[in-house]
Amino acid sequence: MDTQVTAVLARPDKTSKVRRFWNWYHHNIGRVAILLAMANVFLGLTIAKEVSAYIVSYGVFVAVWIMAVAAFEFKRYYEDDD
Known part of the structure; x- marks a missing residue:
C-alpha cells in the first residue's frame, strides 16, 4: 500500500500529458492488490486445512x-464512449 500513498504524492496535474499513465498505474496497482488479497485468503484457508466447504463458498463469493x-467495468467502458 505504500506504493499507492507514494503515487498520490507524485500525482501530476489533470492537465499534464503524463496523467493518463499515472491513472493507468494507479488503477492497475489497486487491481493487483485486490487479486493478491483474494489469493492470500485461498492460501490461508489451504494452509489452515479448513473444511473444503469454506474454500468452495469463498470461491463462489x-x-x-x-x-x-x-459487468460494472463493461458498463463504464461503454458509457464513456457516449
Missing part, C-alpha cells in the same frame, strides 16, 4: 464478485 466487477 469471489466468482460472483468478479462477475459483478466485470
Whole structure:
C-alpha cells in the first residue's frame, strides 16, 4: 500500500500529458492488490486445512464478485464512449 500513498504524492496535474499513465498505474496497482488479497485468503484457508466447504463458498463469493466487477467495468467502458 505504500506504493499507492507514494503515487498520490507524485500525482501530476489533470492537465499534464503524463496523467493518463499515472491513472493507468494507479488503477492497475489497486487491481493487483485486490487479486493478491483474494489469493492470500485461498492460501490461508489451504494452509489452515479448513473444511473444503469454506474454500468452495469463498470461491463462489469471489466468482460472483468478479462477475459483478466485470459487468460494472463493461458498463463504464461503454458509457464513456457516449
